[in-house]
Amino acid sequence: MIRSRIAGIGKYLPEQVVTNNDLLQYMDTSDEWIQERTGIKERRFAHRTNETTTTMGVEAARIAIERAGITPQDIDFIIFATLSPDYYFPGCGVLLQRAMKMKEIGALDVRNQCSGFVYALSVADQFIRTGTYKNILVVGSEKHSFGLDFTTRGRNVSVIFGDGAGAVVLQPTTDEQAGILSTHLHSDGESAEILAMYNPGTHANFWKEERYADFNEAPIGQMFMSHEMIDNAQLFPYMDGPAVFKKAVVKFPEVIMEALTKNGLTAQDLNLLIPHQANLRIAQFVQQKLGLRDDQVYNNIQYYGNTTAASVPIALCEAWEKGLVKEHELVCLAAFGSGFTWASALLRW
Numbered sequence: 001m002i003r004s005r006i007a008g009i010g011k012y013l014p015e016q017v018v019t020n021n022d023l024l025q026y027m028d029t030s031d032e033w034i035q036e037r038t039g040i041k042e043r044r045f046a047h048r049t050n051e052t053t054t055t056m057g058v059e060a061a062r063i064a065i066e067r068a069g070i071t072p073q074d075i076d077f078i079i080f081a082t083l084s085p086d087y088y089f090p091g092c093g094v095l096l097q098r099a100m101k102m103k104e105i106g107a108l109d110v111r112n113q114c115s116g117f118v119y120a121l122s123v124a125d126q127f128i129r130t131g132t133y134k135n136i137l138v139v140g141s142e143k144h145s146f147g148l149d150f151t152t153r154g155r156n157v158s159v160i161f162g163d164g165a166g167a168v169v170l171q172p173t174t175d176e177q178a179g180i181l182s183t184h185l186h187s188d189g190e191s192a193e194i195l196a197m198y199n200p201g202t203h204a205n206f207w208k209e210e211r212y213a214d215f216n217e218a219p220i221g222q223m224f225m226s227h228e229m230i231d232n233a234q235l236f237p238y239m240d241g242p243a244v245f246k247k248a249v250v251k252f253p254e255v256i257m258e259a260l261t262k263n264g265l266t267a268q269d270l271n272l273l274i275p276h277q278a279n280l281r282i283a284q285f286v287q288q289k290l291g292l293r294d295d296q297v298y299n300n301i302q303y304y305g306n307t308t309a310a311s312v313p314i315a316l317c318e319a320w321e322k323g324l325v326k327e328h329e330l331v332c333l334a335a336f337g338s339g340f341t342w343a344s345a346l347l348r349w
């Protein structure tokens with residue numbers, strides 16, 4: 001039986017460290033509030049002009065590819081997960097393909113926010129299992145610092161997020177003791193607007209509410225963005241934090257248990273859980289709910305903040321680099337976020 005396994009993993013964190021106290025120059029917040037509510041001590045911010053979501057993805061990908069013992073020209077498919085792409089379109093996948101001088105292979109962007117990497121991994125897994133591709137590059141990368149509201153108005157969102165990238169190379173294996181055992185994907189669009197960036201977009205709510213009763217009166221072809229949207233800070237992400245928190249602490253344990261049960265395993269069998277680094281309090285709640293020991297859960301949000309689609313591969317890479325993930329050990333990746341979407345992947349390293 002063919003399964004897919006992670007043959008190489010890499011991460012990239014920008015150099016600039018931004019502490020909670022550094023944020024005080026922009027907004028009314030405190031180190032105490034941020035640490036108490038989220039566990040975050042500091043995060044990394046990309047270079048304002050020289051680094052993009054793609055360039056960080058490339059750095060992580062180079063390491064993953066090298067560790068897999070292959071070259072960029074051996075990659076036969078790219079899946080790039082991000083909510084902060086370099087361009088509205090085209091996606092980051094093609095920009096990475098160009099930057100790494102890869103062959104004219106397929107490049108797919110996944111826009112699933114916090115669960116983006118686990119979704120991307122699941123898609124890659126299907127292509128490997130069916131024998132379609134042999135070396136798939138899966139990347140999660142985010143440059144949040146570029147588009148957040150760094151004023152007191154936006155503090156409930158902007159203190160949480162950080163920049164960075166992670167990447168893996170997936171290859172086929174016939175080793176019975178290794179590889180992705182199963183992946184589990186879910187969504188509930190009822191709460192789509194609870195954690196979202198509405199503009200620019202085609203929903204036209206701004207124009208409906210503020211301007212025109214009759215849609216024929218609305219300006220054709222100029223509704224994507226407006227000066228008022230900028231002036232009214234409507235180009236920033238919106239989050240109802242407590243509502244997201246409440247749902248996350250239910251769905252995280254649920255999707256982890258789904259993966260374990262599907263494979264006839266229990267939480268006690270887990271060597272390491274890598275939860276999406278949304279909030280340390282959420283991860284601690286999940287740990288407690290599943291009855292896991294401290295050494296069974298890996299967290300690094302304290303140092304990088306929430307890096308959305310990049311958080312799972314960054315944490316997995318760091319845990320592996322520290323020797324916390326050994327051959328054939330059981331690892332669960334799990335994520336929950338905007339959409340809502342949530343997902344898990346159970347694998348043997």
Ligand code: UT7
Nearest residue numbers: 029030033037038114155156159241242244245278279337
């Ligand atoms: O990965 C994406 C998915 N996102 C998540 O998983 C986020 C889930 N939610 C959370 O992590 C938490 O809800 C937050 C960390 C975002 C917020 O923590 P909270 O304990 O839910 O706080 P809150 O939003 O209920 O706000 C409590 C108070 C408010 O003041 P009042 O109304 O009680 O006077 C806020 O205005 O804290 C205030 N506040 C802040 N104070 C200092 C909000 N943000 C800040 C801040 N610094 N940065």
